[in-house]
Amino acid sequence: VFNGVDFEGKFSVFLRRSLDSGATFEPAINLSKSELPNKNIQDGHVTLAARGTKVYVVFTTTDEKIYLKRSMNSGASFYPIQELTAPLHHSDETEVGKNWWPVIKLDPSDTTGSKVHVVGYQLKYTYSNNSGESFTSPVRLDVLANSNLGEPQMALGLDGKVHLVANGRTTWYSTGVFGDSDIFY
Numbered sequence: 001v002f003n004g005v006d007f008e009g010k011f012s013v014f015l016r017r018s019l020d021s022g023a024t025f026e027p028a029i030n031l032s033k034s035e036l037p038n039k040n041i042q043d044g045h046v047t048l049a050a051r052g053t054k055v056y057v058v059f060t061t062t063d064e065k066i067y068l069k070r071s072m073n074s075g076a077s078f079y080p081i082q083e084l085t086a087p088l089h090h091s092d093e094t095e096v097g098k099n100w101w102p103v104i105k106l107d108p109s110d111t112t113g114s115k116v117h118v119v120g121y122q123l124k125y126t127y128s129n130n131s132g133e134s135f136t137s138p139v140r141l142d143v144l145a146n147s148n149l150g151e152p153q154m155a156l157g158l159d160g161k162v163h164l165v166a167n168g169r170t171t172w173y174s175t176g177v178f179g180d181s182d183i184f185y
Helices: none
Strands: 002-005 011-015 041-051 054-061 066-071 103-106 116-120 124-128 148-156 162-169 182-184
Touching (some): 054 103, 054 116, 066 116, 103 148, 116 162
Antiparallel strands (some): 041 054
């Protein structure tokens, strides 16, 4: 899965799949243009998770929305795009309506690939237990009013516990700048 410009100049999300362990690849298919023709895709914010015949792709648009595209037949066809960001709230403590840097992982204890976890900026987290048919309402796990935690990473233990790490700052000075950066777990 990757970002790129199509033949008409539209920046999009593409997928190329291989059915022979990478010896050959099928032509790229555009996963975003037909359903989001008026949205601009954020460069570099696309990732994939797959298990068995289930394929999940998450990506971000420049208006800070995270979208999911999923396939249950090894990427031969895809369900319609689903938005995973929540409606925008106006309180720093509850804002989950904007997001960047999506990370998607499949639960290692689920051999079917049905348990899907997604996290993004400020550790905004959601999951699905039904192959992405529906997701929990996103929650902001950093709970810090003035945090700036980005570029999250996620790991899932065999016990199903989610482990999150992000870099960023949590101190906002009256001068209008954040304090020193740290790593948060």
